[in-house]
Amino acid sequence: MHHPSDPDFATRVRDSFHRQQAMALIGATMPVVEAGYTEIHLPHKPEVTQQHGFIHGGVVGMIADSAAGYAANTLTPADASVLTVEYKMNLLAPADGELLIAQGTVLKYGRTLTVTRAEVFAVKDGKKTLCAVMQQTIMTMHGKKEKHETSHKE
Template sequence: MRRDAPIFQPRDAGYAARVRASFERQRAMELIGARLLLVEPGFVEIELPYREDITQQHGYIHGGIVGMIADNAGGFAANSLVAAGASVLTVEYKLNLVAPAEGERLIARGEVIRPGRTLIVTRADVFAVKAERWNLCAVMQQTIMALPDKAERTA
């Protein structure tokens, strides 16, 4: 569970099931082996186990992959606060890679900073976990656009 973060009220009582279903439709997350661990109003946690096939030349998980899970953590945190029947889309993000993504797994924690009607500002921290020691490896700030009455594809 998150700490020291604002608590937001979801606009959709079924937000958690809706977010989980949306995550399941993300073929990119399936491709890299990411799992959605936790969904709370305005907060999401994603886990990515280490796999050799998603590393770069030094054996660290590739920065592009780190960006993928950070983007999704922030995006799904935002998605948890939109109305039923709405969806979200990333407008931009800034990612700082602050340490190598080296460990048995990565954990991305995304949270909403400001839930606007049209634009939602989020942040995500990505941790590399090795021998149960958590090392911050990336920090992201993101802007998400809420798309009212724009449902996601279902097939």
């Protein structure tokens, strides 16, 4: 059981997710935020598929990275932010379904480095199939909050 140091972690993490334009671009949502655990849901849409009609492996990596990273972020102090240092992902089955669910969990929380895991499931006709697993290392940046506004330069 993980114990967050910030009692408002869920609001802080959801606010951060809403600032992440990459997730908005692909149509992902984060309906579950708990201490040491988050879920990102991605509905199937043609814009994120590869040539066989499956959701692209790079997109699978995006939601796994964010789900596990936000799971780590639930445990950080309010004045800290996180960055991915590294991850290794195995694609186990095609990401074929109406919905992908990335479940991010914290395996070991540390002051500077946190080890996380993500599992990504493809949901098709009500059946969940594990399509990817990822292990990740997250760096906590103490005293460094995220940017609150994003500027676009063309």
